[in-house]
Amino acid sequence: MMEHKPPSQDPPEQDPPEQDVPEQDVPEPVASEPAAVAAVQPAPAATPEVGAPDTGTPFTGLEAVGLSRSFGDVHAVVNMDLRAPAGQVTALIGPNGAGKTTLLLMLASLLAPDAGTISIMGVDPVKDPAAARAKIGWMPDTLGVWESLTAREILTSMGRFYRLPKAQIPGRVEELLALVNLLPLAEQKARVLSRGQQQRLSLARALIHDPQVLLLDEPASGLDPGSRVALRSILRRLAGEGKAIVVSSHVLAELDEIADGAVFVNQGRTVLAQTVAEADGQGRKYAIAALDPVVLNAALVGLGVEFEAGGGRRDSVTVTLGTQQHAARLLRDLVEAGAGVCAFAPASGALEESYMNMLVEQP
């Protein structure tokens, strides 16, 4: 994922054809074609489902303003802002140690902020933790399972901790086990579950009391591809039910798919808050590969488009395009010029682009 490097601003010193052996590369792009095809069609998340729920009425959801928290001399969070509207998935993005987990702990009512205010659907977790906790579902980045208990027992206990009516607990547990596809493993001790399975159990645990706000710290880490797809659809559906969801993750391509908005943090500060639509609208790099690189280069030169040798493993070139309209036009022009384009795709996700820009901005 992170192998993408910001291309150097220097012009390419060598022509790509001299660099590589073309014969070997010709069949290569075929293998990656599905990915390219998938990316060419606009991603479903690019049109955020900022649906009907909140218009006109005052802001509902999770809102944190000016949060600060330090541990001794370490200023983990300095003046962070975060808005996660109900009905949307908000991504929390930042490098390791940026303060994401500290922020989530404060939002989850476990840590008191030194300064700033938090509103969980209108409730201040510092003043009324109990009321806030009934609305918060928190999935920590540490797995934290009771190893000698079974998945079903853990969820049942959590139901009792949340004071769900006793009669409802077994049914609710059953639903959640089915939701995260752990029913076949319900009677297994948590110790024998794999990391990904424990992660799914952790998600079910966070959902047991049907919270209005979901705080997920790295929910996708350790999940297999199928589980990721399932997680994505679960989160989209929960957002559709009007819940406010905050997801912190490093898998930016994944967040492109599920997030409506993103908050970028670094060194304890909120660096940027943008919607995915905005991220899509910003300038973006595209990787283009052709059957014959020489022809492609000639065609690009003919069209007057600046390009660089691609950073990827394939023999491709990278161009920077302002909008998706530009991309569509360039592709059409290249095809008309007979460049033999076999791959044409964003070189990086929209959020990844923002992320890399953000890091470049750092002193």
Place this chain on the structure above:
Amino acid sequence: MTLVNKGTPPLPGTPSESPVRQAGLSAYLGGVFAVVGMELRQRLRSRGWYIMLGIWFGLIWLVAALTWISWKAQTNRTDFDYVDPAMLAHGPGSLIFEVVLAFVLLFGLLVGPAFSANAISGDRAGGTLAIMQVTLLRPGQILWGKFLASWVAALAFLVVSVPFLIFGIAQGGLGVGYILIALLMLAIELGVVCALGVGISALANRPLFSIVVTYLAVAALTFGTLIAFGLGSMLSNGTVMANQSYYKDISHQSPEGEGMSGTYQEGYPDRPNPKDITDENDEYACYGPLVENRVIRTERVAWMLSMNPFVVVADAIPYPDPSDRGNQFYSVALFETVSQGARYAQAGPDATYQCANGKVTASYLAPQTPLWPLGLGLQLLVSAGILALAWRALRTPAGKLPKGTRVA
């Protein structure tokens, strides 16, 4: 690896009513019992618990058997007329009972920390504490639940040792009241240790640290109180006014008394003038002018001794009054000796120094105010204090955090 079905996982059916916050005691207790249930379920599944239970049972069995065998060996000796016939009539019951009791208390003090001292620090290390804190559980509920669960687990060890205590009773000598009070006091002492352990585990960062500290706390109660009492006694010098004592038996005895050396007899004072006698009993008389005697004022530091678990248990058991026992030589009476020793310390020289203030002192301090309520009260005070600190440490949203801790 099986994947999550990519299709449509069923909707998370929303519970018809979101968690209703019921106020009141029953809701509070409900949370406590949920924690207890979860904790006990985990403990019952750990193999170590059963292994320890087995070792415990075996050890107590061994101790009881050895005590019984050694008693038999002693009483069956015919080569010398050593054993008091009264003791033979008494049977080995009280001996076995006391040895087993002491053993159970000793081992209870040793296993108590093992059950309690990682209750919270272990959860913190495993990342599960924060998951409980983020629910509607209050810090007190977590604390009570963990404490009760560890206490119950420790009480199982007491239950295992009951047959041996009953065996001791059945061997004669002691009443059923004994066993009940002894068991009750043992249970309370285990509870004190568990409360200390759970409290310390909430305050400590690492499981190993909290276990070590809890063992040190138990050692402080068991040995530290003795040492503190000893050192404190040395600093509690004082004086008491007392006159001389005169043993009637000795003076009546003619010089052929075998145990007495001639010089001792010679040095012994003459029978005092009845006018000088200030007080007397069957055994001896106090006479003469009061003079100042340097003594150790043990009553000032007896409270330290009272916190010792052995003292508390020994002192709480009601021993039959010696006058009721007649002249019978009442077996070894290990615990009674401990109790009497502690009560002597508490009474201080005014009550125990011979002929203090010209008064005859009682040889048996049964009527004295018992020491154990003070000791148990102090123990409970310390435990409650530590639990209160633990409660503060468990409150969330957490304000100040100890250095190096992570909430999750």
